[in-house]
Every structure is written in C-alpha cells, then in structure tokens.
Amino acid sequence: MAQVTVLYFASLRDAAGTASETVECDGDLRALYSMLRERHGFALPVERLRVAVDGAFARWNDEVRAGSEIAFIPPVSGG
Amino acid sequence: MAQVTVLYFASLRDAAGTASETVECDGDLRALYSMLRERHGFALPVERLRVAVDGAFARWNDEVRAGSEIAFIPPVSGG
Amino acid sequence: MSRFFLAQTPIDTATLRADLLDDRVGGYASFEGWVRNHNDGRDVLGLRYEAYVALAEAEGAKVLDEACGKFDILDARCVHRIGDLVIGEMAVWVGVSAAHRDAAFAACRYIIDEVKARVPIWKHERYAEGDANWLHPDSKP
Amino acid sequence: MSRFFLAQTPIDTATLRADLLDDRVGGYASFEGWVRNHNDGRDVLGLRYEAYVALAEAEGAKVLDEACGKFDILDARCVHRIGDLVIGEMAVWVGVSAAHRDAAFAACRYIIDEVKARVPIWKHERYAEGDANWLHPDSKP
Numbered sequence: 001m002a003q004v005t006v007l008y009f010a011s012l013r014d015a016a017g018t019a020s021e022t023v024e025c026d027g028d029l030r031a032l033y034s035m036l037r038e039r040h041g042f043a044l045p046v047e048r049l050r051v052a053v054d055g056a057f058a059r060w061n062d063e064v065r066a067g068s069e070i071a072f073i074p075p076v077s078g079g
Numbered sequence: 080m081a082q083v084t085v086l087y088f089a090s091l092r093d094a095a096g097t098a099s100e101t102v103e104c105d106g107d108l109r110a111l112y113s114m115l116r117e118r119h120g121f122a123l124p125v126e127r128l129r130v131a132v133d134g135a136f137a138r139w140n141d142e143v144r145a146g147s148e149i150a151f152i153p154p155v156s157g158g
Numbered sequence: 159m160s161r162f163f164l165a166q167t168p169i170d171t172a173t174l175r176a177d178l179l180d181d182r183v184g185g186y187a188s189f190e191g192w193v194r195n196h197n198d199g200r201d202v203l204g205l206r207y208e209a210y211v212a213l214a215e216a217e218g219a220k221v222l223d224e225a226c227g228k229f230d231i232l233d234a235r236c237v238h239r240i241g242d243l244v245i246g247e248m249a250v251w252v253g254v255s256a257a258h259r260d261a262a263f264a265a266c267r268y269i270i271d272e273v274k275a276r277v278p279i280w281k282h283e284r285y286a287e288g289d290a291n292w293l294h295p296d297s298k299p
Numbered sequence: 300m301s302r303f304f305l306a307q308t309p310i311d312t313a314t315l316r317a318d319l320l321d322d323r324v325g326g327y328a329s330f331e332g333w334v335r336n337h338n339d340g341r342d343v344l345g346l347r348y349e350a351y352v353a354l355a356e357a358e359g360a361k362v363l364d365e366a367c368g369k370f371d372i373l374d375a376r377c378v379h380r381i382g383d384l385v386i387g388e389m390a391v392w393v394g395v396s397a398a399h400r401d402a403a404f405a406a407c408r409y410i411i412d413e414v415k416a417r418v419p420i421w422k423h424e425r426y427a428e429g430d431a432n433w434l435h436p437d438s439k440p
Contacts, residue, residue, distance in 0.1 A: 009351055010421035011433040044435065052419075055353040071351055071419075077434035078348065078379055078420030079332050079391050079411060088210055089280035090292040123294065131278075134212040150210055150278075156293035157207065157238055157279030158191050158250050158270060172313065181336040181386050187407075188329050194398065195322040245322050259330065263408055266328075270400060 001026060002066035006036065010074050016040045029053070030060040033072060044074055080105060081145035085115065089153050095119045108132070109139040112151060123153055161226075162218030162273075163237045164209055169251050178233050178255040185259035187266040191250040193243050201286035207240045207249065210278040214238075221272040229265035231256040236269055238279055302367070303359030303414075304378045305350055310392050319374050319396040326400035328407040332391040334384050342427035348381045348390065351419040355379075362413040370406035372397040377410055379420055 001024040008016045016036075025032045029051050036042070050073040051058050053065070057073075064070070080103040087095045095115075104111045108130050115121070129152040130137050132144070136152075143149070171190070178186065195202055218236060225234050234254040243249060252269045256262035281293045312331070319327065336343055359377060366375050375395040384390060393410045397403035422434045 007351065009419070010349060010423070011435060014433070048435070048437075052351070052354050055357065057354075057358075071354065073351065073354075073419050074421065074433075075435040075437070076415070076417070076419055077422040077436055078350075078418055079415035086210070088278070089208060089282070090294060093292070127294070127296075131210070131213050134216065136213075136217075150213065152210065152213075152278050153280065153292075154294040154296070155274070155276070155278055156281040156295055157209075157277055158274035179333065179387065183333050183387075184335040186331040186333060188331075189400065189404070190327040190329075191400070192320065192324050192327060194325040246320065246324075257335065259332070259411060263330070263404070267404055 002064045004032075004064055004066065005069045006032075007069065007071040009071070012042055012044070012072055012074055015042050025064055028061045028063055029058060029070065032064055032070065033060075048075055049073055081143045083111075083143055083145065084148045085111075086148065086150040088150070091119075091121055091123070091151055091153055094121050104143055107140045107142055108137060108149065111143055111149065112139075127154055128152055160215065160219045161222035161233070161235050162215065163235075164211060164214060164218075164240050165237050166239075166241050169237050169239065169248050171248075171251055171253070174235055174237065174251065175253055178235060178253050180232070180255075182257060183232060183255040184257045185262040186253065186255050187259065187262035188251070188253040189266050189270050190248050191270070193245050193247050193249055195245045197283060202245065203284045203286055204242065204244045205284065206242050206282040207238070208280050208282065209238070209240045214278050217277045218273060221269060221276065224272070225254070225265045225269050228268065229256070230258070230261040231265045234265055234269060236273055238273065238277070240279070301356065301360040302363035302374070302376050303356065304376075305352060305355060305359075305381050306378050307380075307382050310378050310380065310389050312389075312392055312394070315376055315378065315392065316394055319376060319394050321373070321396075323398060324373060324396040325398045326403040327394065327396050328400070328403035329392065329394040330407050330411050331389050332411070334386050334388050334390055336386045338424060343386065344425045344427055345383065345385045346425065347383050347423040348379070349421050349423065350379070350381050355419050358418045359414060362410055362417065365413070366395070366406045366410050369409065370397070371399070371402040372406045375406055375410060377414055379414065379418070381420070
C-alpha cells in the first residue's frame with residue numbers, strides 16, 4: 001500500500017470536509033479517485049476531472065507513487 | 080458656372096499649396112477633380128479618392144452645386 | 159452624445175475606461191495604437207495626424223454606432239489623436255464593455271478596423287534620413 | 300520571469316501596461332474580466348476565486364509562453380485575482396504588446412480563452428437568494 005497526500009479544491013473540498021488528507025491505496029490514480037468518491041460522495045465523475053501529481057498534470061492510469069501529492073481538478077471556472 | 084469651395088488634405092494640400100480654394104466649374108464631381116488634378120499636378124487618380132460635399136460622403140457623378148464645400152479624400156491612414 | 163472623439167492632447171485611458179464600466183459589465187476589451195519607431199523598414203522620428211474634422215467626427219460616430227448595433231455590447235468609445243506625436247505616444251484608443259467577452263473582442267476589432275479604413279485622418283511621418291511622407295496606403299492591412 | 304500572476308489584491312493595470320510598452324510597440328490589446336451582478340439569470344452578490352496555486356502559476360505561465368511562441372507579439376502578461384471579490388471588481392487582466400494589431404488581438408484572445416479553460420481556478424458565487432455555488436462548467440463557453 002502506498003501512502004499519499006490528496007488535495008481537494010472547490011466542491012470536492014466542501015464534500016470531503018477537508019482541504020487535504022493522507023490516504024493509503026493500491027493501483028492507479030483512477031482507482032484512487034473511485035475509492036475516495038465512494039468514501040466522500042463526490043458528485044463529479046472521473047470523466048469531468050483532471051488529475052495532478054506533485055504540481056503537474058498526470059494521467060489517470062499512472063500508478064500511485066508513495067509519498068506523492070495528488071490533486072483532483074474539478075472543471076475550472078476562472079476568468 | 081457653379082462657384083464652390085474645395086478643401087485639400089494631406090498630400091493634396093501639399094501639391095496644391097493651399098488648404099482650400101474657390102473654383103468655378105461645370106459638370107459632376109469627377110470632372111471637377113480632373114480639372115484640379117491637371118491644374119495642381121495631383122499624383123492620385125480619382126479611383127483612389129473619395130469625395131465629400133458639405134461634410135458628407137458623396138458620389139463622383141453627383142452634379143456640382145453652387146455654394147457647396149467639396150473635399151477630396153485621399154486614402155486614409157489613421158490608427 | 160458621440161462615442162468617437164478627436165483629441166489634440168494625450169489620451170487619458172483611465173477616465174475613458176471608467177466611463178464604460180458598470181455592474182453589468184463582464185468583459186472589457188480595449189485596443190491602443192502607439193507610434194512605433196519604425197514603419198516599412200524605415201526609422202521614424204515622429205509623426206503628425208491631420209483630420210478632416212467635421213467628416214472624421216461624423217464617420218467615427220457612425221462606426222461606433224454600427225458597432226453598438228451589430229454586437230451584443232453595453233457601450234464603446236474611440237479617441238483618435240490629431241497633431242504632432244512623438245515615438246511611444248498613443249495615437250488611438252478603443253474601449254468596449256459587454257456582458258461577455260466574445261462581443262467585446264469582436265466589437266473592439268470592428269471599431270479599430272473601420273476607423274482605420276474609413277475615417278478621414280492622415281498620417282505624416284518624419285524619418286531619420288530627414289525626409290517626410292504622407293501615408294496613403296493602397297489598401298488597409 | 301513568469302508572465303502570469305495570481306493576485307490577492309486589486310490589479311493595477313496602469314503599471315502592468317507600462318511594463319509592456321516600448322518604442323517598437325504599434326498595437327496593444329487588453330482584456331479585463333469583471334464581476335457581473337448576474338450570471339445565468341441569477342443575481343450575484345459577490346464571489347470568491349480559489350486556485351491550486353502551484354499548478355495555476357505553472358499552467359498560467361505555460362499559456363503565456365505558448366502565446367509568445369504562436370503569435371508575432373513583443374510581450375504579454377496576465378493576472379488573475381484570488382480571494383473575495385465584490386461586484387464591479389476586476390477578476391482577470393490580459394495585456395499584449397505587438398508591432399501590429401492582428402497579432403495583439405489574436406494573442407490576447409488566446410490567453411484569456413486558455414486561462415479560462417486550463418488554469419486551476421474556481422469561482423464560488425453568492426446569490427441574492429442567500430445560497431452559494433461552486434461553478435464547474437460542463438465545457439467552457
């Protein structure tokens with residue numbers, strides 16, 4: 001099991017009730033989001049998100065690396 | 080013969096050596112420009128100009144009206 | 159009131175912009191034309207703009223009114239300098255306010271293009287070599 | 300140096316603009332996004348922008364660098380506010396300097412479109428009815 005830090009923004013943070021948490025998981029980033037979506041009841045499906053690892057955009061089928069910082073990026077609305 | 084005031088701008092004024100003059104003429108605005116082009120040696124052919132009468136754009140085949148103020152508009156270069 | 163002005167003195171964009179902003183504005187697009195130090199490969203020292211004032215004000219106002227009719231904007235203004243300008247001075251300013259940016263950009267572009275193509279203003283450039291020239295372009299770029 | 304900034308305080312466009320102007324500039328295009336008093340038919344009282352700061356700064360800088368590569372411009376900047384904003388405050392500013400206006404307009408439009416589509420910033424709107432909402436649009440307009 002890899003231990004990682006997960007960051008939440010906007011509606012995901014509201015739903016999770018926290019801006020970040022430490023979680024343990026196996027598999028890829030998609031599997032991680034599925035697990036956390038079930039835990040927190042996130043409304044957004046994975047298709048509407050992007051994912052970033054250590055401050056750079058990543059791919060959903062990248063393996064979760066221990067010690068990394070993972071952010072789920074809901075659809076943006078700047079401007 | 081109709082007496083009119085003619086206004087010159089930019090390179091036409093430099094060629095005419097004056098910003099305006101009073102001239103007498105017959106016919107349409109195209110004929111007036113032809114006469115003045117010959118007199119002052121204007122380089123610009125009528126096809127490259129527009130013409131205005133009393134502060135509004137006019138057509139080259141409009142008749143010259145006595146007492147009107149006629150301006151020949153060389154290609155513009157604002158901005 | 160006209161939305162187009164000729165100015166003999168430097169343009170205060172901050173005040174012009176402030177006149178265009180209200181609570182409904184979501185997007186504000188603006189364009190400024192500045193006097194460059196070169197044109198068509200020649201070094202430019204400075205320039206003078208001359209206008210047929212009465213017709214320029216009428217035609218400029220028409221362009222701005224057209225923009226307000228064609229595009230879903232809240233308001234627009236344009237100011238063009240006349241007289242002597244040095245390198246780095248602002249020659250023309252356009253400002254457009256709208257609820258959304260599409261209309262703001264489209265109207266801003268329309269205004270500067272039409273003003274340059276239609277409003278009777280002429281540029282007289284002075285060059286580093288000592289000569290000077292009226293610009294009468296064949297067609298607008 | 301980055302050309303994209305997040306700002307927690309009001310944006311001073313005059314200083315930002317001054318940084319973009321030099322003797323080679325012929326055209327300067329800018330865009331400002333303002334907080335409107337309505338959105339999607341609802342009365343808006345105010346809003347908050349939140350960013351994933353590290354990634355927003357990196358992605359914003361990338362957008363600006365792309366614009367400088369794709370278009371024949373001299374320079375460009377973009378600033379996006381974060382934190383609480385009231386109606387009528389400026390949320391985002393883009394400025395582009397170029398020798399000619401075509402490139403200035405195209406780059407300005409590219410930057411605001413890409414920033415809105417890609418940079419991780421989220422808008423939280425408070426409505427007159429008392430509720431509030433994170434905006435997660437299906438696709439960017």
